Amino acid sequence: MSIRKLQKSVINLKEKNNVTILAHYYQNIEIQEIADYLGDSLGLSQIAHQKATTRYIIFAGVVFMAETASILNQDKHILVPERQACCPLADFLTPTIIKKFKQEYPSLPVVTYVNTTAAAKAESDVCCTSSNSINIVKKIKEEFEVTKILFGPDNNLAEYVAQNSGVEIVKIPGEGHCYVHSHLTLENIKGSQAAHPQAKVLVHPECIKEVREYADFVGSTAGMYNFVKENRDIYEEYIIGTEKGLLSRLSVDFPNNRFYLPSEKLVCMDMKKNELQNIKAILKHLDAEDYDKLKQFEIKVPADIAERALRPIKKMLEYSKKS
Ligand code: SF4
Known part of the structure; x- marks a missing residue:
């Protein structure tokens, strides 16, 4: 068919x-x-x-x-x-690992990226997305009156948040990464830019530091989409440093612009x-x-896990409303 x-x-x-x-x-x-x-x-x-x-x-x-x-x-x-x-990034952070870190750092709040299992969320104080992570971390720092937090599972997002929030971060578990975004190299970006010198470089915060620091814009998938939507009349071409599916969407929605994938590895097989x-x-x-x-x-x-996991999600939504 x-x-x-x-x-x-x-x-x-x-x-x-x-x-x-x-x-x-x-x-x-x-x-x-x-x-x-x-x-x-x-x-x-x-x-x-x-x-x-x-x-x-x-x-x-x-x-x-x-x-x-x-x-x-x-x-x-x-x-x-x-x-x-499944998401291999989410699988890096189990409830057991969170409990172990909580024992080691009993006064520090736990912030988890939404890319975690429900059981891991149930052990968290607040969740965050790639777009609201900086704001959420600043808010939790104020509420808990701390200068340091536990954050997982993505190491690159953790570094990005630490750099932009001024809050010290203990990465949990310490080796979490997205196999799609973390494989994007600066050489990939520069190679694509050599072929398309006018293109703006947009990347996801799950990318490595060198890539993030080189980019014109760092943002979530929805953030990248909105960047193109708002700037499509100003900039014609874009290098898209995230999963290939977004490039397909952008190409359909903005047919007068041009989009380039800097690496063929930007495909989430899951x-x-x-x-x-x-x-x-x-x-x-x-x-x-x-x-x-x-x-x-x-x-x-299960209802008991859902009830506990709902709290950090609701807290994130409340924090986002206040900002
Ligand atoms: S791209 Fe795939 S592996 Fe990476 S965070 Fe998203 S779902 Fe997980």
């Missing part, structure tokens, strides 16, 4: 069965095209909470994102196309495990009211 026909049958089944599909910017473009909402991880979970009125939500991303959606939407069924689509066929399989089970088969796709965070 062609991609177009497959997309059409997914849309028909989705509408017939009243399902919302959420897709992360790093999904393949054919999945982005059939989604009701596109966004980054936290943005999508909030959409699931505030805008998606359907009982069933398909979350095309990685498992920790679906967990966050489940924490925020305990009354809804969050389904993932592929349970093996995000790409989701396929249209799996989304169709979920919808067919729903259509046949085969709820037993549907269970294999459902991500449900």
Whole structure:
């Protein structure tokens, strides 16, 4: 079956069965095209909470994102196309590691990036995203009256936050990194720039220090998208230092601009495990009211963990509102 026909049958089944599909910017473009909402991880979970009125939500991303959606939407069924689509960065930080660091530094607050499992969030004082991390760390420093915090799991984001907040950071676990962003080198960027000297360089804070310091703009996936949206009439070309899926989105939404990927390694193989066929399989089970088969796709965070994990997420949202 062609991609177009497959997309059409997914849309028909989705509408017939009243399902919302959420897709992360790093999904393949054919999945982005059939989604009701596109966004980054936290943005999508909030959409699931505030805008998606359907009982069933398909979350095309990685498992920790679906967990966050489940924490925020305990009354809804969050389904993932592929349970093996995990985030290796999130897997660096287990609840056991957090407890060990808390014992070592009992007075320091724990700030975790949203790219963590629900069980790790449950051990945290506050969560943060790549876009609000600096602000959140400054706020938690004031509230806890400390000069140092525990932060994990991404080492590069931790360094970026420490540099820009003036708060000392103890990295937990100390070796956490995203295999996609951390592989981007300064040579990759300079190589791309040699071919496209007018292009603005946009990179994600999960990139290494040399890359971040060289870039014209450092920001989250949504932040990079908005940078292009706001500057598209001023700058024509952009080097995009994040996962390839964002470049696909930008190329569709801003056809008069040009976008370049500085390295072919900017592909998250975990995000790409989701396929249209799996989304169709979920919808067919729903259509046949085969709820037993549907269970294999459902991500449900147990109520006790969800309750504890909700606190640091809510605190982050409250801090963000006040700023
Ligand atoms: S791009 Fe990196 S942080 Fe994002 S899901 Fe993939 S491995 Fe995790």
